[in-house]
Amino acid sequence: MALKIVKGSIDRMFDKNLQDLVRGIRNHKEDEAKYISQCIDEIKQELKQDNIAVKANAVIKLAYLQMLGYDISWAAFNIIEVMSSSKFTFKRIGYLTASQCFYEGTDVIMLTTNQIRKDLSSPNQYDTGVALTGLSCFVTPDLARDLANDIMTLMSHTKPYIRKKAVLIMYKIFLKYPESLRPAFPRLKEKLEDPDSGVQSAAVNVICELARRNPKNYLSLAPLFFKLMTSSTNNWVLIKIIKLFGALTPLEPRLGKKLIEPLTNLIHSTSAMSLLYECVNTVIAVLISLSTGMPNHSASIQLCVQKLRILIEDSDQNLKYLGLLAMSKILKTHPKSVQSHKDLILQCLDDKDESIRLRALDLLYGMVSKKNLMEIVKKLMIHVDKAEGTTYRDELLTKIIDICSQSNYQYITNFEWYISILVELTRLEGTRHGHLIAAQMLDVAIRVKAIRAFAVSQMAMLLDNGHLLAGNMQRNGICEVLYAAAWICGEFSEYLQEPNQTLEAMLKSKVTTLPGHIQAVYVQNAAKLYASVLQQNEQAGNKEAAQEITQMLIDKLPQFVQNADLEVQERASCILQLIKYIQKLQAKDVPVAEEVMALFSGELNPVAPKAQKKVPLPDGLDLDAWINDAPSESSSDDESPKKMIFHEEEQRNVRHRQPELDEDELARRREVRKQEQANNPFYIKSSPSSQKNYQDASGVDHIPVVQIDLTVPLRVPGMPLSDQYLKLEEERRQQQKQDRLKKKKKQKKDKGKRRHDSLHTESDEDITPIHHVDIITEEMPENALPSDDDDKDPNDPYKALDIDLDKPLTDNEKLPVRTHRVTEKKAPEVEAASIEDKSKKPKKAKKEKDKKKEKEKKKSKDKVSKKQKSAENAEHVHAAPEEETVTPTSKAEESEKPTGEASDLDFWLSPAPVQSKSQSEPHSNEVASEPEETLKENKKEEDAKSLKHKKKKHKEKSKEEKKSKKKKHHSEEEAPESVQNGSLDDEPLPPMSNYCLLAEDSYVKMMYDIQGNLQDGSQVVVSVIFQNQSNGYLKSMEFNVLDSLNTKLVRPEGSSIHDGISVPFQLPPEVSNEARFVFTVESIIMPQKLKGTLTFIVKTDDGSSHEKLDFKLHFTCTSYMITTPCYSDAFAKLLESGELKMCSIKVDGINISFQLLLAKICFHHHFSVVERINSCASMYSRSIQGHHMCLLVKMGDSSVSVDGKCSDSSLLGNLLDELKQTLTEKC
C-alpha cells in the first residue's frame, strides 16, 4: 500500500502541473489551439486514473482552460470526484472548478447534495468555508431546498468565519428557494446584532439586497437599522444601510424626517468620501420623498448641492463623475438649486472624459429655460461638430432633441429656430437617430400650426437635396428624415412655394434606392401633392399644365410599381390606375380637381401613443362574443399595428372609408375635446379664435405671426440657419423689453402710486414666444383613464421574494429537514404543537419522493391553518412587541396586516421617551461603556459639550412631538371600539417604558433601567437618565455605589472601590441625559439591592453648592434576562431534556387582554413568544449566564396562570415573583 502511494507520487511528478501548462501555452504561441487540444487529451488520460492527486491536478488545469474559453462541462463528474476528496487541498480545487463551470443546467449537480452537506458539517472550518463559497456560485433550487436547513444551522456556528459565510449565502438560497425566506428571516435579523462585525456586515448586506427589491416588506426593520446606523463605525455597513434607507424613505416620509439629522451630522463629520457621497444621495432621496413641510428643507438641499459642488470641482475625475450623477437626482425635484451651478456644468461639457460629459449632458436637461435654451443648444451644436466618436455624438443629438422637446416644447419660443436646428442635424453623418429627428419634424409640423409654412419650405429643400441624404442610407438612419419631409410636403402641400418642383423631386429615380417604407410615403404623398397641383392648375384654368402634370405622374409611377417592397408596389399601382382614370376624364374636359382633393381632405390630429390601448370598453360589449353581422368599420380595426412613426396613418385609412362622419357626433367630440383642452395646462391656446380654425383646414392666416423674411434662409440651402435666429431672437427680446418698458412707463404715469420695485429683470415669463403657437394636444379616447400602470415587468426574478416578513410564522413554514429524527416524549406544554408536528413529519419524509403533492397540500394547509406561531422575538427595547393575529382566513389577515405594521412603526417614528435613549446611545456609549479607560478631563468636557448641544436640539424636537403623541393617544382610544366590532383583532399597545425611578430631589431626578450584557455573561449595564429639575447648572456629577460581594461597579483602572464614577456630562436647566454604568455580577439567581450616592455641584446665579442624593439600585432577576428568540422545535427539545425545574404562580383579577399581557411580559421581563394558541402561550428567555427560562402562560376568565421551567429553581422563583408583581401592580 505504502509502496503504491510512493509509486503514485513518483509517477505524478512527471505529469504536467498547472504551471507547466501555462508555460507550455506561452511557449506555443503560434499553435496554441493545437497545443491545448493535446493538453486536453492528456488531461482526459489523467482523469481516468485512480489517484485523486492526479485527478485534482487535471481538474485545476481545466479550471485554467475554462478561463481561456474552453468548455469543460464534460469533466463535471470528475470535478465532483475531486470535490469529495478528504484532503482540503483537493477539495478546494474541486469546489473552485465547480464554481467556475457548474450551473443549474449541469446534470450531475444533484449528485453533490450529500457531499456538500457532509462538508458543511465538517469539523474543519475551512472545509465548510470552501463548500459555502462553492455553493454560492452554483446553488440550484433543488440544492437550496435540500440544504437550506443545514445552512441555517451554520448561521449560529461558533466561528464567525463560518457564520458570515452562512449568512451571506442565505441570499442565494432565498433567491432560488423563496419559501425559505420567512422561516430563516428571524435568525437573519438576529445576526444584525451579532458580536462579530463581519457577520453583522454580512447580514446587513443580505437584508439590503433583499430590501432593495421589495422595500415595503422591510420597513419594520427601520428602527433596527437606524440603531445600527448611529452606532456602527464600519463604513461598509454604514454605506449599505444608508443606501437601504434611500430605498425605504419613499415609502415612509416620516422615516425621512428622522434620518435627516443623523445624516447631516455624518455629512459634516465623515472623512470618507464614499460615505459622504452615499449620505448626500440618501438625503436627496429623503428630500424627494418629503415634498413639503420641512422647515430646514432648503438648508439640507443647499448643504447637498454645496458638497456636490466640492466633489465636482475636485481634480479627481471619479468624484467629479459621482458629483454630477447625484446632482442630476436633485435636479428632478429642485431644479432651482442646481441651476445656480450652470457655469460648473457647462464647464464639465468640455471635460476630456466622455463619461463626465455624458453626465453633464444629463444635467443640462434641467438647466434650460426659455431664456437660455437657444444659447445652450448652440453650445451643444458646436460640440456635435467637434465630437469624434459616434456614440457621443448620437448622445448629443438625442439630448438636444430631449432638451428642446421636453414638457411639450415648453422652452421653445421660436419654432422656426427649432426646425432649422433639426434640419442642421440631418447633416450629421453616421448617426443612428434619423428616425428621432423625423419624429420631431412630424410632431412639430403637426402640432404647431403656425410653423407649417416654414416647415414645409424647409422640408421641400430637404427633398430637393434628398440624394445627399440617400447617398449614405446604407450606413445610417438619417434617410429617415426624408420620410418626414415627404409626408409634411404632401400633407401640407398648400404651403408649398413650388409644388411642381417638389413633386418632381419626389419622383426622381434616385428615390427607388431608399428603404421601402420611405418610398411608400413618397408615393402616397406624391399623390397628395398631385391633387393640390391639379387643383391649382384647374382653378387657374390652366388645362395644359394640369394634363402635363398628370402625364408626368403616369410616366414616373411605373418605376414604383415594379418595386420589391409590397407596400410601395400596392400604393403605386393603385395610384397609377387612379391617375390614368383622371387622365381619361381630363381628356373629356371634366373638372376633376375637387374630387381628387376630396380623397385627401380633412384635418389630422395627433393621437396619444397609448390612445388605442385606453379606449374604454363600452357597456354591453363582449369582445369574445361572436359578431354575426359585421359592422362596416370592423375591417379597419384589424389593421396590423405595424411600426408607424405617426399614428395618423391609421386614422387616415379610416377616414377614407367613411369620408363623412355623422355631423352630430363630430360636434359632440369637438365639445369634449375643447373641455379637455381647457383643463390641460399644456394646451397653449393661440387666441380665442383658434378653436374655430381647428375646423376649417385652410384658415391659418388669421393666426398672428410675426413676419420674418423667410426668403433668406430658404434660398441658401445647406447653410446653418439656426445662428441667425439667435441674433434675431436677441433683437426681438430687446424690442419686447423696450416695448414693455414703455408700457410700464405709461402705466406708471397713469397710476402714479404704483410700487417701484417692480422694475423687472427679464425672467422666463416675460419672454413671449415669437409665434403664438398652437400646440395641439394629443387626442385620447373619451373616458380614457389617465393612469400609467402598464409598465410593470411581470418577469422580475425578485418578485418571488416579495414576501411579507412581519406575519408570524405558521407551523408549516419550516425548512425541509432530513427526516430520520424521531420525536419522543413531549412536555405537556407543547402538546398541541407536537401533535401537529408528528403528523407532519412523516409527510415530509414523503416529500422527497412526491414533491408536487406535498406542495398542493401545503397550499391548502396554508389556508386552513388556524394556529399561528410567532418565532419572531418581541423586538427590541424600544419597539412594542408584535401583535399577534389569530384569524382563521388568510384573507382577513391580509387586510389587517397594514394596520399592525403601521402601529409598530408608528410607535418608533413618534419618538416616545424610550426612543430618545437610542438616539443618545452612541454618545453615552463612547464614554460610559469603557470606564476602564482613564479619560482625560478635557476630552470629557468636549464630549459633554457636544452632548449638551444635541440634547438641546432634541428637547425642542420632543416638545413638538409630544403634541403629535397626544394625537396618537387619541386615536388609540378609538381603537377598542373597532375591536368590539370584530373587525380588528390587534389591539394597539400603549407605549411602555422599563425605566423606573431611582431617586429624586428638587435638583435632579434619576430614572434607571438595567440590562444584561450580551457579550459578557458577568456584566450588566445600568442606564441612568439624569434630569435636571432645578434652574441651575448641574456640574461634576459623581455616581458611586457601595459594592457588595456579588455585585461590583466597574471603575476605571487604578481607582479604589470608594471612588465614584464621574458622569460624563453637565446638565443645563430642564435638560436630561443618559449615562451608562457597568457592573459585574457573580451570581444572578437572587435579586440584589445596592446603596449608592450621587454627588454634584449646583451652579446658580447666586453661587454654587455641593449636593448629594442617596439611592438604592435594585437589581431584579429580570434584569439578568436577555430577550432571545427560540424556535418551537428547540423549545420542545429543551422541555424534553428533563433538566429543568418547575414552579408556577397564579394571579387573579386580571382584566387586560391576553395580547397586552404577553406584550408586558415580553417587554418588562425580556421574554419572547415561542408559540401562541388562543389564550395560551409559551415564552422563552435566557439569562446572561445561560440559564434557560421557559414559561407557559394561560389566561382564564380573570386569572392568569404561569408555569415556569428553568435550570435554576431559585432564579425561577424570584423571577416569577417579580412577574407576579408586574402583573398585579400594573394591571
Added chain:
Amino acid sequence: MIKAILIFNNHGKPRLSKFYERYSEDTQQQIIRETFHLVSKRDENVCNFLEGGMLIGGADNKLIYRHYATLYFVFCVDSSESELGILDLIQVFVETLDKCFENVCELDLIFHVDKVHNILAEMVMGGMVLETNMNEIVTQIDAQNKMEKSEAGLAGAPARAVSAVKNMNLPEMPRNINIGDISIKVPNLPSFK
C-alpha cells in the same frame, strides 16, 4: 451585487475571470473582450466608472476598474454597490495579493491563478462582499496554506522538488515586471476603514 470580476493585461489576455451569474464560455470570452475594448481605450486620467457594458445585463450595471502597471482589475457591479467603495475594494484586493505573493507581479497571477481565486473567495462570495479587512483575509489565507502544506507532507516532497527544478531553468521567471505603484493611495480617498 457584484456581477463579475475580471483581470486582464494590457493586451486583453485574461488573467482571472470570475462570473457570479451564468454565462456560457463563449459569452464569457465575449464579455472579456468587450470589457477590454471599453476599458483599454480610456485615458489614464479619466474617471474609473463606465456605464454600458452591453453584455452583462442592463442599465443598472456599471464597470468599475483600476489599472495597475500591466493589469486591469475590472468589477462589474449593479447599483446596490457604492462606486467608491468598490474602488477601495479593488485596492484592498491588490494590496492583499501584494502581501500574499510578496511583491506581486503579473507573472504571479499567470502561474498561480488558483491562489488568486482563493484569495478572492475570501473577499467576495457569490457576488457579495464578504470581508474588507486585509489582515483578516491574509490570516485566513495563511491558515489555509498551512493546512495545504501539512497535507502535502512527505508525499508532496518529490513533486515539489521536481517543480523547483523545472522553475530553475525558467528564463522567463524574473520578477522584475512589478505592478509598480501598488502602494499609491487614491487621492482624496481617505482609507475606507
